[in-house]
Amino acid sequence: MLVRYKGRANSLTFNNVMELPEGEALRQRSTRFGNMVHTLNHVYVVDDIFRHHLQGKKHSYTARNTEQTPAVGDLWTAVQEMDRWYIGLVDTWSNEDLSEVVHFEFVGGGEGAMTREKIVLHIVNHGTYHRGFVGDLMYQVPFTPPSNDLPVFIRDHYSCTQ
Template sequence: MPALRNIRMLTRYTAWANERLFSALGELPAGEPLAARATGSGNMVRTLNHAYVVDRIWQAHLQGQPHGFTSRNTEDTPTLDALRIDQARIDAWYIEYADALTAEGHDEVVVFQFVDGGAGAMTRGDMLLHVVNHKTFHRGYVADMIYQVPARPPSMDLPVFLRDTVPRLT
């Protein structure tokens, strides 16, 4: 059961960290979240949109459905507000999914196709761990871009989440 406990905690951590980051982006000077930056996706919002699209792709894999994406980002960039709503919605879906997952389901191997067409197979637990890790990776990119504004990104570390949200054991 430790693996289920951990993945359930990590999906909650992801939602918490995403909300902190979106709140911080909303407080930046107008235009900064969409300002061009020296990064793979071009700006903060496109970077987070990529993470959201990847969430949708893995959601479809977990559901055994086609995702319909041919790229890991969309052609059009959503508004920060629209993306924040969409990200919160899918974060809630991942929390509910992890909460409903059984130990057997956690270890079940799912066969899927990568966006580039290659074949893949992972356990449901590994898929969820990837989703959590992937967003952590890209929040780090956005945090670096916030420093370029210049501004200070919010603390989004796991120990801060645990300190601030998990009841203490005494």
């Protein structure tokens, strides 16, 4: 459910960002990553880093974001593929698979280890955290984004018995 929620929240956010007046999504603002698209790119990069960890592969990232901000349309295409990848992977896991420990190296150095379950929780929480920043930046346009939080997703996509 959590990776499906992440995909839905990403869809709402990207659709809103792409509806903003020309230039607003890339307008430099007082925020950690400078603009809305670069903030969303950071989420993608971290998702990709953890995808590599889950696959037991090395990645080529030396930072938790790229130097250049990608075009929002290109980033949205990549994020949709990433969301499908996580949903497809998690759908194949058993309860035992969730508890498997994945060892990795942090981008900034140092060893890490997390269960698959904790990695999924991290990527979902991390995306939620940064979509919140993007939502705040949208209010500065001004633009009011729709609610994309978990209880709304559950209300709209799951019954109380699921």
